[in-house]
Amino acid sequence: MTDDRAVGAPTTLHLRAAGVSVLLAHHPDVDHGGPWVAHWGADLGPLDEAARGEVVRAGHRELTPNTVDELRPVGLLPEHASGWPGTPGLRGARADGADWSPVLRVRAVSTTTADPADPADPADPADQTDPASPGGSATYELLDAVAGLAVLLEVELLASGLLRTRATLTNTGEGDYRLDALEPALPVPTRAGELLDLTGRHARERSPQRRPVTVGAHVREGRRGRTGTDATLLTALGEPGFGFRRGEVWATHVAWSGDHRSRVERSTTGVTLVSGGELLLPGEVRLAPGESYAAPWLYGSHGTGLDEVTARIHTHLRSRPQHPRRPRPVTLNTWEAVYFDHDLEVLTELAELAAGVGVERYVLDDGWFLGRRDDTAGLGDWYVDPTVWPDGLDPLIGRVRALGMEFGLWVEPEMVNLDSDLARAHPAWVLGTGGRVPVASRQQQVLDLAHPDAFTHVLERLDALLTAHDIAYLKWDHNRDLVDAGSGPAGAASVHRQTLAFYALVDELRRRHPGVEIESCSSGGGRIDLEVLERTDRVWASDCIDPLERQGIQRWTSLLVPPELLGAHIGSARSHTTGRTHDLSFRAGTALFGHLGIEWDLREATAAQREELAAWVALHRRLRPLLATGTTVRSDHPDPATLVHGIVSPTADHAVYAVVATAGPTTWPPGPVTLPGLDAASTYDVAALAPGDVVHGPGYSPLPWWSTGLRLTGRVLDTVGVQAPAQDPEHLVLIEVRRVG
Secondary structure, eight states, X not given: OOOHHHHXXXXXXXXXXXXXXXXXXXXXXXXXXXXXXXXXXXXXXXXXXXXXXXXXXHTOOOOOTTSOSSOOOOOSXXXXXXXXXXXXXXXXXXXXXXXXXXXXXXXXXXXXXXOTTSOOOTTOGGGSSOTTOSOEEEEEEEEETTTTEEEEEEEEEOTTSOEEEEEEEEEOSSSOEEEEEEOOEEEEOTTOOEEEEEEEETTEEEEEEEEEOOSEEEEEEEOSSSSOTTOOSOEEEESTTOOSSSSEEEEEEEOOSSSEEEEEEEOTTSOEEEEEEEOOOTTSEEEOTTOEEEOOOEEEEEEEHHHHHHHHHHHHHHHSTTSOOSOOOOEEEOHHHHTTOOOHHHHHHHHHHHHHTTOOEEEEOSOOBTTOSSTTBOTTOOSBOTTTOTTOSHHHHHHHHHTTOEEEEEEOTTEEOSBSHHHHHOGGGBOOOTTSOOOOBTTBEEBOTTSHHHHHHHHHHHHHHHHXXXXXXXXXXXXXXXXXXXXXXXXXXXXXXXHHHHHHHHHHHHHHOTXXXXXXXXXXXXXOSTTGGGTOSEEEOOSOOOXXXXXXXXXXXXXXXXXXXXXEEEEOSBOTTTOOBOOHHHHHHHHTTSEEEEESOGGGSOHHHHHHHHHHHHHHHHHHHHHHHSEEEEOOOSSTTEEEEEEEOTTXXXXXXXXXXXXXXSSSSOOEEOOOSSOTTSEEEEEEOTTTTOOOSOXXXXXXXXXXOEEEEHHHHHHTOEEOOOOOSSEEXXXXXXXXX
């Protein structure tokens, strides 16, 4: 391999934050090779320049038979020309097939910070910032003058310990360059021998699946034109048997709302990479001389157990300037109460009943606009339907506002029914290719937002609605995959342009109406990723609000999404999607740990049910500060029929846990459950929390501590735990913990 002593030691940069170290290296005086990650994982402590160099040297691999004679490090943008036998990070070529295997050399580096313990060097730009600043960044300018390609490679370690990287490619040569993929890669150690990712479908999103990491590539591709209900929010590799609280874990996420790809690749050379980026359809990105393409951010989170991985992401989201700060309004959504059957008297009564149980936001769902009596017509005609609303929406909005609630409205601006005035007037605005109309899905097609006139029309209609009415919230839906998503006379592939146009549409609408909040809904949880979360204030996790299904959906969606952004609703006793029937305590206790809402025809509820519902709403409102700032924790209980999850305050002085019986337990009673995340040295009072203190179970004698409470240390609660009540399947109880003194 290249001898550091012959070509000069590599230049290194050590970024540290929140218990994470990232050690970057590159050779400034060789004609090949971009930067590489010498370490990403647990904090290495203070390292001076010599120590950093030794860490890099310690990780060099040796030459083995029948490989290249000059073994080079695998970079953040892996190169075929380096001898890496896996997938290159940059893939593409010119029209004549040239420049398909570039060799990118570092031409310039800029940094924002250095190892806090390193001695300051005024000549080193990395030491010209506050040396105590957590994290930092490096930007590498790479060039292959022969191929005529330049790459700007950015690496950031955020204050939360969350790592992210992205690449921007510029065509500096002559002639167009067709880009097929630009996917940075992060290394993980061989001991990360187990892979966990997520799959799912409509109404059953976020289902985990595990497998061993083996030689070869495990590739997940999303070709739905949106994030997808089957998308993996995280690609997590860890020590075999890792869980929420145990095992070292490395996880990545591609922050992109269109077609995307995640890859885990292990080579026989002993290198394991996790990469990801946008999945480009044929011909989607052709760079003329001087043009550039920016890949999505690839995020990486490291920690002990999935809970620490999650905490870094939640901390990052909460640190953003645009993150919602005010208490998340308890919401009533009208969909499962009335569907398309809009009647002012009925909807007004629902509003009055909602206000009576403590609702703070009232959302009118699908069916309010021109010609929309079912899902076969009307999409695209964003005008209030005078046949249903002869006096417009103002009478309902006025009553909602008089009751002290905000008003919200459902829209699906990217879609169109062919049975609409818009589609009849502008058939060229419908995405398609090959001179055909794409196969229908949900009775609808997709508007070509990359068409300037279509974009302007949709923007102006939404702007007009928000200008004319007192609307505080949009439930923004996207109810179909993009099939044959072609644009323009040639029907060229256009998912890339459509995704960018969606971002631009939301950005401009928010610029015009900065006070309006937006929910990302897409057939339920079909558009959840860190890039759409940059523009929205809530996600709808699933169209299924059956609490048994929601226990799993919310458990795994919360790997990425903190509670205050995760829409969770209390439905009717009988689930509209599964037909199961559940007690109100199970429905409400499940929805409690998110952005609480109600999706239930309250006219059918008894006075006693509304009184109990009001108690659950009041509890949620009391716990909102904890939910919006606390750390999500999940216990690794040995019996999959028993789930334990909770929220612990940032100072660990207050926590609330749910103990959930999803099925009959293996042992009866289910045995002790541990309550993680507390301060080990502190003493806590432990008590059942009303109204989640009612045990629905067959116990012949009461649990000894349930009515009196306990006083135990955080170490005992996390190590020994407490005996859980014996519950019937599909029930839960709540436990509140407060630090003594």
